[in-house]
Amino acid sequence: MVGHSRNWPVIAGLGLISIPLLVMYIYLFVDTVTDSPAGSVLPNRFTLEHWRFLTEGIEGKGNIWKVTLNTAIFASVTTTVVLLVSSMAGYALSRLNVPMRRYFLAGVLMLHAFPSVTLIIAIFLILQMVGLYNTLIGVILVKSTLELPLGIWIMKGFYDTVPWEIEMAGIVDGASRFRVWRSLVLPQVQPGIVALGVFSFLAGWSEYVLPQVLAPSSNVQVLSVYLASLIADDQHFDFNLFKSVGMFYIIPVIILYIFFQNKLMNIYGGGIKG
Amino acid sequence: MEIVVKGFTKHFGDTAVIENMNLTVKDGEMLALLGPSGCGKSTTLFAICGIHKMDAGQVLFGDRDVTHVPAQQRNVGMVFQSYALYPHMTVFQNIAFPLTVRRESKVDIKRKVMEIADLVYIGELLERRPAQLSGGQQQRVSLARALIRRPGVLMLDEPLANLDARLRLEMRSELRRIQQETGIAAILVTHDQVEAMSICDRIAIMDQGKILQIATPAEMYQRPVNSFVAGFLGDPPISFLDGVVRQGILVLQGDADDTIPLPEHISGQPDGKVLRLGVRPEHYQPHFPTKVKGAVVFVEMQGREILFDVKLSNGDLLRSVQAASSQFKLGDTVEWGVDPAQILVFDDHGTRL
Numbered sequence: 192m193v194g195h196s197r198n199w200p201v202i203a204g205l206g207l208i209s210i211p212l213l214v215m216y217i218y219l220f221v222d223t224v225t226d227s228p229a230g231s232v233l234p235n236r237f238t239l240e241h242w243r244f245l246t247e248g249i250e251g252k253g254n255i256w257k258v259t260l261n262t263a264i265f266a267s268v269t270t271t272v273v274l275l276v277s278s279m280a281g282y283a284l285s286r287l288n289v290p291m292r293r294y295f296l297a298g299v300l301m302l303h304a305f306p307s308v309t310l311i312i313a314i315f316l317i318l319q320m321v322g323l324y325n326t327l328i329g330v331i332l333v334k335s336t337l338e339l340p341l342g343i344w345i346m347k348g349f350y351d352t353v354p355w356e357i358e359m360a361g362i363v364d365g366a367s368r369f370r371v372w373r374s375l376v377l378p379q380v381q382p383g384i385v386a387l388g389v390f391s392f393l394a395g396w397s398e399y400v401l402p403q404v405l406a407p408s409s410n411v412q413v414l415s416v417y418l419a420s421l422i423a424d425d426q427h428f429d430f431n432l433f434k435s436v437g438m439f440y441i442i443p444v445i446i447l448y449i450f451f452q453n454k455l456m457n458i459y460g461g462g463i464k465g
Numbered sequence: 466m467e468i469v470v471k472g473f474t475k476h477f478g479d480t481a482v483i484e485n486m487n488l489t490v491k492d493g494e495m496l497a498l499l500g501p502s503g504c505g506k507s508t509t510l511f512a513i514c515g516i517h518k519m520d521a522g523q524v525l526f527g528d529r530d531v532t533h534v535p536a537q538q539r540n541v542g543m544v545f546q547s548y549a550l551y552p553h554m555t556v557f558q559n560i561a562f563p564l565t566v567r568r569e570s571k572v573d574i575k576r577k578v579m580e581i582a583d584l585v586y587i588g589e590l591l592e593r594r595p596a597q598l599s600g601g602q603q604q605r606v607s608l609a610r611a612l613i614r615r616p617g618v619l620m621l622d623e624p625l626a627n628l629d630a631r632l633r634l635e636m637r638s639e640l641r642r643i644q645q646e647t648g649i650a651a652i653l654v655t656h657d658q659v660e661a662m663s664i665c666d667r668i669a670i671m672d673q674g675k676i677l678q679i680a681t682p683a684e685m686y687q688r689p690v691n692s693f694v695a696g697f698l699g700d701p702p703i704s705f706l707d708g709v710v711r712q713g714i715l716v717l718q719g720d721a722d723d724t725i726p727l728p729e730h731i732s733g734q735p736d737g738k739v740l741r742l743g744v745r746p747e748h749y750q751p752h753f754p755t756k757v758k759g760a761v762v763f764v765e766m767q768g769r770e771i772l773f774d775v776k777l778s779n780g781d782l783l784r785s786v787q788a789a790s791s792q793f794k795l796g797d798t799v800e801w802g803v804d805p806a807q808i809l810v811f812d813d814h815g816t817r818l
């Protein structure tokens with residue numbers, strides 16, 4: 192952030208390009224609290240009735256709070272699984288003499304590059320077979336698995352920047368290998384953990400295809416699926432309601448971004464302390 | 466506690482890094498492990514403290530065979546070249562870590578940390594983090610952390626290499642003071658012969674995974690086992706002259722037929738034998754008897770002393786260190802002498818005769 196006064200042409204340029212996006216977001220918000228006469232772009236009436244779904248629900252749809260809870264569970268459990276597994280697997284791949292490590296790493300990267308949609312039929316069949324179809328657990332497992340390759344790679348990158356000598360010092364100081372990992376190494380990769388956590392949470396929060404295909408029933412529905420079902424319903428089509436639910440859906444995302452934007456940069460900085 | 470390493474061998478993949486090494490560190494002494502970069506000093510250290518497994522051999526701490534004891538239970542203190550402080554902990558927490566791991570009581574930990582902090586003079590830094598310390602201070606913290614649980618042996622892996630020249634001098638004597646005050650046996654790994662000579666009781670000099678000689682600094686300087694050791698110790702370094710024996714006299718290589726009489730203790734060498742003489746700069750002086758003629762080709766004023774390089778007619782160099790009052794100049798032709806009693810003579814394998 193040094194010398195940002197000299198960057199102002201860049202900032203102005205980027206700002207200009209972003210204006211359409213900004214206008215869309217502003218309109219999204221404005222439309223959720225106003226009514227506009229047909230054919231006009233300018234609203235003429237302030238109203239909160241588009242937000243009524245929060246208290247009264249929507250006719251023929253599940254309870255919005257139940258759906259939100261499902262989404263939160265889906266996103267946070269996915270995040271937890273991804274963090275737990277990546278932080279350990281990344282360490283093992285960075286430090287231990289795992290046999291065939293190179294092939295394993297290359298394989299993991301392949302998985303990441305693999306478009307997950309192409310797997311969906313196979314996954315669908317498997318979940319049905321093991322009885323996890325239409326359950327949150329099932330879709331959480333699938334989502335975490337698909338997030339893991341990236342997570343493992345990112346965490347391995349962060350572990351690679353922690354000097355060996357710190358671990359040797361810990362061992363000589365009498366700490367077990369696990370203690371060294373937990374008290375000495377993990378704190379050094381904390382920026383990676385935070386960034387990966389936020390990243391996975393957002394990925395889980397915005398995931399649509401997997402829950403739509405693997406857990407469509409109303410008691411395990413998540414917000415993205417709920418939103419899609421609103422738009423698919425031609426019976427009572429209410430565009431402002433749709434926008435309000437959409438707004439409701441992205442508020443947590445925006446809040447997370449505002450709080451963690453610096454930390455998210457760390458993923459690309461590969462462990463540079465910021 | 467006496468540390469004994471017997472028959473230590475270590476391979477990395479196919480390359481043998483250490484081959485059948487034997488080493489003893491006596492109780493309370495400071496031993497230097499001296500050698501060029503990459504000769505296996507750190508590897509030896511890591512094997513003694515248990516980080517590396519040995520491919521063959523034994524390590525004894527006193528009468529206890531620790532060859533198969535994990536590093537955590539060997540109770541060695543180690544100072545790394547990069548200090549390896551834990552960046553997210555304060556100085557206090559860093560020093561206390563070995564005790565925290567052992568679950569000692571808070572009161573005990575506090576008392577011991579204060580004690581050791583006083584010993585290494587960092588009492589007022591305890592709340593800082595490593596990033597807020599200078600190199601010398603980090604070094605002291607690292608030392609305190611290594612000493613706090615009263616280790617059986619203290620290992621120092623190039624502890625001074627990352628310090629600037631002035632600080633290095635200061636920390637050098639500090640290391641010695643602290644080691645002597647605690648009376649803990651210490652191994653100092655270094656590639657700097659001045660460091661090894663100035664603060665260690667004995668030096669083990671290594672090359673390519675082998676220990677060539679273990680001796681006190683004075684002994685090693687005066688009676689090196691071979692030309693490698695002779696060349697490694699001493700600054701400015703020793704000069705070598707190659708030649709062939711003819712009737713008890715060494716004829717230097719080249720066509721110039723310069724000769725140097727062999728010293729008395731090297732008598733009875735057969736004609737035609739190839740020998741190498743080592744002459745230290747302090748033993749090539751204007752007043753010594755065995756005269757060697759040459760031209761001054763390089764003069765370096767070092768304040769208290771002047772260093773001269775003298776080129777002989779066959780192209781070989783001899784160095785001389787003289788008091789700063791010396792009046793010789795670049796280009797002078799000089800005929801200075803070598804002290805015959807101090808000439809080191811090596812055979813064609815480099816072994817000293």
Ligand SMILES: Nc1ncnc2c1ncn2[C@@H]1O[C@H](COP(=O)(O)OP(=O)(O)O)[C@@H](O)[C@H]1O
Nearest residue numbers: 477478482500501502503504505506507508509
């Ligand atoms: N983990 C390792 N894997 C392979 N080779 C190693 C390893 N550690 C050290 N070596 C090699 O062993 C030799 C000795 O290394 P080291 O003990 O670190 O030397 P130094 O005397 O400079 O401390 C070097 O040639 C180095 O390349």
Ligand SMILES: [Mg+2]
Nearest residue numbers: 506507508623
């Ligand atoms: Mg080394």
